[in-house]
Structures are given as structure tokens and as C-alpha cells.
Amino acid sequence: MLLLPFTAVAVNDAWATRPLPPASPPPAPWRTRVPRDFRGDDWAVSWRQAKAEAADDRYLYAQVRRWTALLRGDNSSTSLSYWASPPFVVRAPRDSHPLELLACQTDTRPRRHITKHQETQASCDAWWPTPCTAYIIGVGDEWSFPVKAAAKGCTIHAYDPTPSLRMSHEKFAQRRNFTFHYLGLRGASTEKTFNSYGVVDGGMALATLDGLAAANPPGEQQPHILSVDIEGMEWAAIEEWSRNPQAQHILANVKYLYLDMHFHLRNPVTVRQFVHGFEFLFGKMDFKLRWLRVGDGYPADQKVVDFLGAAGLPGGFCCYESLLVRE
Numbered sequence: 001m002l003l004l005p006f007t008a009v010a011v012n013d014a015w016a017t018r019p020l021p022p023a024s025p026p027p028a029p030w031r032t033r034v035p036r037d038f039r040g041d042d043w044a045v046s047w048r049q050a051k052a053e054a055a056d057d058r059y060l061y062a063q064v065r066r067w068t069a070l071l072r073g074d075n076s077s078t079s080l081s082y083w084a085s086p087p088f089v090v091r092a093p094r095d096s097h098p099l100e101l102l103a104c105q106t107d108t109r110p111r112r113h114i115t116k117h118q119e120t121q122a123s124c125d126a127w128w129p130t131p132c133t134a135y136i137i138g139v140g141d142e143w144s145f146p147v148k149a150a151a152k153g154c155t156i157h158a159y160d161p162t163p164s165l166r167m168s169h170e171k172f173a174q175r176r177n178f179t180f181h182y183l184g185l186r187g188a189s190t191e192k193t194f195n196s197y198g199v200v201d202g203g204m205a206l207a208t209l210d211g212l213a214a215a216n217p218p219g220e221q222q223p224h225i226l227s228v229d230i231e232g233m234e235w236a237a238i239e240e241w242s243r244n245p246q247a248q249h250i251l252a253n254v255k256y257l258y259l260d261m262h263f264h265l266r267n268p269v270t271v272r273q274f275v276h277g278f279e280f281l282f283g284k285m286d287f288k289l290r291w292l293r294v295g296d297g298y299p300a301d302q303k304v305v306d307f308l309g310a311a312g313l314p315g316g317f318c319c320y321e322s323l324l325v326r327e
Contacts (some may be wrong), residue, residue: 004284062309063275068311070278071261071320073101084288084325100293127290127325128152129255133213134225135159138260139184143172145227145258150176155220159183159212161205181215183207186229187236209237210246222250228257232267234259238277242284252286257324263308264301264318271307287324293317 070079080086088130090100134154138144146156156176159306160169161184173180186206212220228234241247251257259281263269269277281287296302297318304313 008212012268013025013076021237035051039250040244052196060271061136061311063279064271064307064311067275067278068308068313070289073292082289083325084283085141085291087292090293095243101291103290127256129224131155132224132255133157133220133222135223136227137212138227138229139165141165143176144177147176149225150178154225155179157181157212157216157220157223159185179216181212183212183215183228185209185212185233185237187233187240208240208244208247209250210244213250222253224254225256225258226251226254228256229260232262232264232269234261235267235269235273235277238280239273242276242280248285255326257281257287259322259324260295260319261322262319263304263313265305266301268305269308274308281324288324288327289322289324291323293321295321 025279068076069076070082073087085103087101087103090102130153132149132152132154134146134149135157136149139146139158139160140162143158146158150156151247156173158169158173159181160166160180161182166182169180170182172178180215182205184206186208207215213223227238230237241251278316294317296316301318303315304317
């Protein structure tokens with residue numbers, strides 16, 4: 001087995017025992033007051049709140065280093081604990097960064113480049129649930145995975161709210177007997193958003209995960225396979241999942257979660273969303289990594305947001321494709 005030849009990133013584990021701050025907290029009350037209102041004990045209150053916020057920031061940035069280490073292929077015991085089994089390098093590192101990592105229960109031989117739909121072949125088939133319902137959210141220009149899932153016996157519900165792709169998606173889905181929804185996944189916001197394929201139609205074309213599921217026939221309201229590739233809007237969606245018991249009930253029965261994590265400047269993730277998202281998926285929902293691959297993407301998307309670049313996440317990649325499984 002080829003373990004990852006990367007240096008562990010030191011993180012103060014004492015911070016890991018702290019409860020996670022809210023993903024998007026309201027401003028501290030004292031911030032909304034004008035200076036003349038601060039008299040007497042008010043200054044002491046503001047100092048305590050400022051110190052508490054600074055402590056939260058220290059916690060968050062310590063966790064940024066922890067999760068960035070996982071993405072970089074760190075082979076410390078902490079990072080390896082988030083994998084379903086110890087990963088091996090499928091493609092050789094470039095600039096001390098793993099291009100692709102895979103963990104399979106019965107196959108530890110390095111293999112050639114593996115795409116999202118190919119990695120379910122051979123010995124990895126033991127992980128595939130059959131029969132199944134698959135929600136493919138964010139089709140973009142890639143139908144290979146829905147085709148593969150259908151060949152495995154899955155009922156396909158494909159989602160994409162990009163106006164420029166709507167007609168071609170509807171025609172392809174009709175030929176394959178898939179159900180295509182001109183809908184997308186949202187978090188708290190329903191505003192129109194730019195992505196690599198055009199402009200996402202906001203308003204009525206976006207819904208929460210439980211809203212998407214509720215619109216389907218009764219026997220198809222629980223996805224066993226969930227694929228989310230929504231060009232950076234996944235962080236707002238994950239934040240919404242963490243506050244929505246109905247969404248968490250759906251996720252608790254998802255066996256495969258394909259998640260494209262985007263870190264570019266187009267729809268930038270915040271520090272709190274980044275940390276909160278990893279804590280939610282790996283901590284509360286108990287997912288484990290089984291596959292991780294970097295994607296180059298378009299040139300405009302290859303610079304990572306500043307706090308991740310400062311934490312050591314390299315530029316030149318738009319995103320990290322991942323497969324999370326429930327053991």
C-alpha cells in the first residue's frame with residue numbers, strides 16, 4: 001500500500017474539543033450601537049464579546065489548517081481517520097500535491113486515472129447500492145455518471161437550472177428515460193448566480209434538498225446516490241442542510257455522496273462555511289472519504305480564496321471532486 005508522502009500539518013488538538021460556532025452568526029449587539037451609547041459597564045461587555053469573537057476566530061483558523069491538510073493528502077492519523085480505508089495514490093503527485101487518491105475495501109493496487117463513473121467498477125462495486133434512486137444535482141455538460149447509475153439499476157432524477165443548457169438536457173433525458181428537473185439546489189439565498197456554464201436561474205428554479213425530494217413520487221423521495229456539483233453554491237447548501245432536520249433525515253439514508261468542492265473566487269466559500277461544512281459532513285453525518293481528485297477547471301477558477309491559500313491549499317485547481325460514503 002502506498003501511503004501519502006506528505007508532511008503532516010501541525011494543529012493544536014485542544015481546539016478540536018470546542019463546539020463549532022454558528023455558520024453565520026448575527027453581529028454582536030454592541031456593534032450596532034453608536035459610541036455615545038457606551039457608558040459604564042457597556043465597555044466591559046464589548047470587551048468580553050470582542051475577546052470571545054477573537055477566540056472563535058482562532059478556533060476556526062486552526063480547523064482550516066486541519067481540513068486543508070486532509071485535502072492536501074496529509075497522512076497523519078487525524079486525516080486518515082476521515083477515510084473509509086487508508087488511501088493510495090492513483091496518479092502521481094504534482095508539485096507535492098496528490099492529484100487523485102482512492103480507498104477501496106478490496107483493491108489497493110495503484111491504477112490509472114479514474115473518472116467519477118469509472119471508479120465504481122471492479123472491486124469497488126461492493127459499495128454500490130442496488131436498486132437505488134440517484135439525484136444528480138448540477139448536470140453541467142457531463143451525463144456519463146447518470147448513464148452509469150442507470151446501468152446499475154438506479155432511477156435517475158437530474159437537476160440543472162442553467163437556462164442555456166435546459167433544452168439539450170431535456171432532450172437527452174427524454175432519450176434515456178431519465179427525469180430531468182429544471183431546478184437547482186439552494187441554501188439560504190435564491191439570487192441568480194454566475195457559474196462556469198452560464199447564469200443559474202434564481203427564484204422559483206432553486207429549492208432546498210428536502211423541497212426537491214418532496215416534489216418526486218413517493219417511492220423516489222429518498223436518494224441513495226446524491227451527486228452535487230453546483231459551482232461553489234454547495235457551501236450555502238451544506239450550511240442549509242446543517243440547520244434543516246428534513247435535509248439531515250435524507251442525508252442519513254444516502255450511501256454515496258459525490259461532492260464537488262469549489263474554492264475559487266466566483267462563489268467564494270467563507271471561513272465559517274468551510275469549517276462548518278466539513279464538521280457537519282464528517283462529524284455529525286458520519287461520512288467517510290473514499291475518493292478525492294483535484295480538477296483544473298477553467299483558468300478564471302484556478303485561484304483559491306485567500307484564507308485557504310494562506311493555509312497551504314495550492315492554486316491551479318478549481319475544485320476537489322470527492323466521494324463520501326456511509327459505512
